[in-house]
Amino acid sequence: MSEAELQGMENSAQDVEGPKASREALEFLDSIDLKELQHCLFSDALLTVSDTGRELGEFTITVQNANYDSQPCYHVHANSHGSIDNIPCGTSVTAYISTKLETLEQSHHEYVTLQDHLLDRKSQMVRRGDQLLVNKVVTEREDVKRQTITFPLSSLEGFVSEASNLLIQRILAQQKRIPENMVFLTLDTETNITLSTYKGLGQKQQMVGQECMEVFGIERTVDSIEDVPAAWHCYFLSDGHLASRVQVGSPVTMRLTQVPLQMGGDDKDKKAVFEKKPLVWEEDMQLCSKFLDTKEALKADHASYVRQHPDLKALLADFLQFLLLRKPDDIREKREDYDELVTQEYLTTIFTQDLQCITCSGPVITMLKTVILIGGPQKGTRFRPLSFEVPKPLFPVAGVPMLQHHIEACAKVPNMKEILLIGFYQPNEELTRFLSCAQQEFKIPIRYLQEYAALGTGGGIYHFRDQILSGGPDAFFIMNADVCSEFPLPDMLDFQKEHGDTHNFVILGTTANRKQSMNYGCIVENQQTHEVLHYVEKPSTFVSDIINCGIYLFTPEIFQHIGTVFQKNQQDMLLEEQTNGWHRAEVIRLEQDIFTALAGQGKLYVYKTNRFWSQIKSAGSAIYASRLYLNQYHKTHPERLATNEDGGPKISGNVYIHPTANIDPTAVLGPNVSIGTGVTIGAGVRVRESIILHGATLQDHSCVLNSIVGWDSIIGKWARVEGTPSDPNPNDPYAKIDSETLFREGKLTPSITILGCNVNIPSEVIILNSIVLPHKDLNRSFKNQIIL
Incomplete structure (x- = not known):
């Protein structure tokens, strides 16, 4: 260069x-x-x-x-x-x-x-x-x-x-x-x-x-x-x-598209007179619901504003000083003296909530947000050729876009007010359409914030900190888009409350086997308090079997720690001679730059989960993630799973079939199969451990095993498309899926077979352990090859 x-x-x-x-x-x-x-x-x-x-x-x-x-x-x-x-x-x-x-x-x-x-x-x-x-x-x-x-x-x-x-x-x-x-x-x-x-x-x-x-x-x-x-x-x-x-x-x-809350008219003390109009009960209930939603949103914003009021801060400081000097036996009785100083009913409520941090079991969370880090086109290269057609976070896993599983979990958390996606993808039709549909389905604001370059897991959220802190959230989740999980977000909130400090940060962790743990961020914890004592990202030797799941619960104080790193990078930049110093000042990694520094300071804790979790780095891991989500559908969305019905295909295990798919009754599907929109499956077709994407056609008596069939691809009659599963070791309860390198010892590593978009497989042809790039018309069988 x-x-x-x-x-x-x-x-x-x-x-x-x-x-x-x-x-x-x-x-x-x-x-x-x-x-x-x-x-x-x-x-x-x-x-x-x-x-x-x-x-x-x-x-x-x-x-x-x-x-x-x-x-x-x-x-x-x-x-x-x-x-x-x-x-x-x-x-x-x-x-x-x-x-x-x-x-x-x-x-x-x-x-x-x-x-x-x-x-x-x-x-x-x-x-x-x-x-x-x-x-x-x-x-x-x-x-x-x-x-x-x-x-x-x-x-x-x-x-x-x-x-x-x-x-x-x-x-x-x-x-x-x-x-x-x-x-x-x-x-x-x-x-x-x-x-x-x-x-x-x-x-x-x-x-x-x-x-x-x-x-x-x-x-x-x-x-x-x-x-x-x-x-x-x-x-x-x-x-x-x-x-x-x-x-x-x-x-x-x-x-400016909305009048700020601080603005008020000259007649704000006058009581408004409304025309009373009888409504049928359905309309009345609907209006009541809209009013309550708006009221709660305004209360959350106002509560955040009031907490910053100097009088309330002084009142709380006075109360804390009293506790330190007098050390009363019953703190709650002494609170009454200070409650009397706050005359407004709503301010009393807020004051009471804040004092619960001292006198009760934990802090009250009145407003939450979630930030999902979706990366960009330079990331997720191991997901090619599938990511050529659609951004990796929108690839369908278990019948819905990968991101939808994250958003659905967030929407179920009480007081979740907004979801922000941060990445450096160019705005495109697929992303815009997905955001619009997700907002309508889950009734929660969702926005995409585009980075000008890859700023790292910490740099991106620091760059958009004003957007994240808008409205005054008490806490917010950070989630990586390329993870598959049951997302125990309420459990993480309860875990933080149990520690009784609103300034603590929580990492979601899980257990891995000794060898695979070195492929992740490793956490050494205090087994009694679960404080993170030591953190190392992808160590060269064994450190701990507790690994970072890429899901975090932060409070706004985290930006002070990120800002310290940012300012240090800027100061170093002023002194150094290298021209890339400016870029390094803005690129901040939560794992290496923040967690490593916070470990052992009483600020960082790990909540360990025994529920399912996996990364989705490669196309092979998408099939494994699909299996995990299909299993979860049994208790969360049983209506999404296909069942054996008269006149329908034979279903074995967990199978998702989009309503627009056309499937012959003699086909056999499952286990772990996802059928996308507009798919056509002919007579006698066998599909197992596979994902069939939009518009694909599987002609009569074809067989698809451990494969992903791309959009609008055609598999001819009696053709066989098969890959090698890349599942974790079933005999090890802590085993994770390995992100295999594409080549080993000069040979293509056996893995699932991937057909890109618009691939044509002729009849009576076998494709085994191969990757076929988009828009290819094959005329013979292939084994262990990348077909360009």
Whole structure:
């Protein structure tokens, strides 16, 4: 790989007389007080839409209290991601801003992922003594350009970064006025010091969801030394929430689609008068159900907000101090004194719930989310050629897409409010259709968040942390898409409650035999408390027979630990000379980077399950996973299993048959067979331990054993398609399925037979232990071959 590097290049601006901020801008910065800044601590979430109204992505801004070098400051995180003309693109800004709106540290990242190359711009800004250090990396295809620039702080009076600009605009929006001649310093896209101005656009009416709201407009213009100036028009609600944002000349707009909960009318204390209208009982019950669902959702959001209220925090801290000093015999009696201080009924309920963490058996979980990591096309290569036609997470296992088993398990968990899929697949028709159908079936919001690149199991969730934390979940599950399990999610929640600490994290573990355990993440636990004492990912020697199942229960505190790793990676990046340091800063692995560090600190616990579990890495493991799920259908979905009926095929064991399949009554199916949509099976056909995909045809007296028959493939009369099963050792209760290498000693490893899409097998031909790529017309028998 060729790399064009500009390293060690330091351009000092000390001797250059540059632009200056105006007196009005400096006076404005001095006039801002802490109360105004405290009113800016909230989150915005907008949709990115095209000029035709088509949804393209999302835009979020979050401002929170933080500490930097033990000093109070504000943490600003803004993230815009989406796809324009099917080209993924995005911008993210993460910064620490002082109470005087000085930029202490900022990371700025822009990317556009084209089909043949990546255009990527990253900049890291940090204060070092009396200077501002800016590191810049621009990647285009295989060329990497690095530049380091230093600016003396004495020349940056009135400097505004992208992050501090977000705070300034919120303050201006709340003041509803912009002083004349307010000119600040900033950086343009080429890292030149230039000028930035603000101008009022007045007030107007704008639709926010179904409501017409009054908004105040601000135009921000950034000059450029080498290019034309750039301008943005932003409109804000009265409390500073962003209602819309557009760059002048851009075809896309960020729009607020729902009025924030904090907004309220002037007549909020007046009781609304509703027209009483008699309804038939069916309508009445339906309206009641919708009302209760909405009420519970709002209560969950409000409860999270109230818990962050400083008065409630002080009250809880006072109560804890009392317990430490007085050590009363009965804690619950003493709670009554503090309950009286909270007069509002709803606040009392929340206070009581929080105190249950101290006085009762465990914490109360009022809101949950789930994140499913689905990877991308560069992952799951062992699943080819099946993943050529459909993303691996959507491959049907036991008659339904692999992901549906995860979603179904999550939907059964009480207080589950949203499911997020994170991966780097391009948005496609199959994924969109699946999400739409799953939302309708399970009545739960499901969204796909696309990474701009593979960021690792920890980097992806950290990149989208604002989306995960939106609404204030108390905890959330992380699940890898390529696992097959009974998903004991309620048991994991109960396990966490038993330990009585809402800040604990839980790994789902199971037992493997000694040899196979080294292929997984290995966990050493305290057998009494189940705390994780030591964690090693895929060790070279035996460590433990408890392995990581790829399913986790986290609380929001996990992002502090991931953020520590991210900041460390960034600091290392500033010091190292290698050009791939930027990429390593964003790639974070939960297993190697987080679990290894948390082990032995009293934060990480393992819940061991004896229920079924398996990875789905290869096509052979899909048949084994199908068997496990078909067995589970006996107690969860018996209606999905075929039965022997008059005039129907003979069923042996667990078999799934889609209603649209056409099967001759003389066929014999099972055990462990899944028949997809539109499949045709002729007379005398025998199918066992196999998956037959959509539109396939098995002509009379053909035989399919231990195989996957691809979409629209045809197997001729009296043909035989057979593979070698790759099941775990049935005599070892802890054995797992082996992910065999494709070749061993120069020969193809015997495994199941796979026919890709639209493969034609002629009559009286035998295909044994072979992989046939899509769109092949065979004319003879094959054994132990890959047919290209």
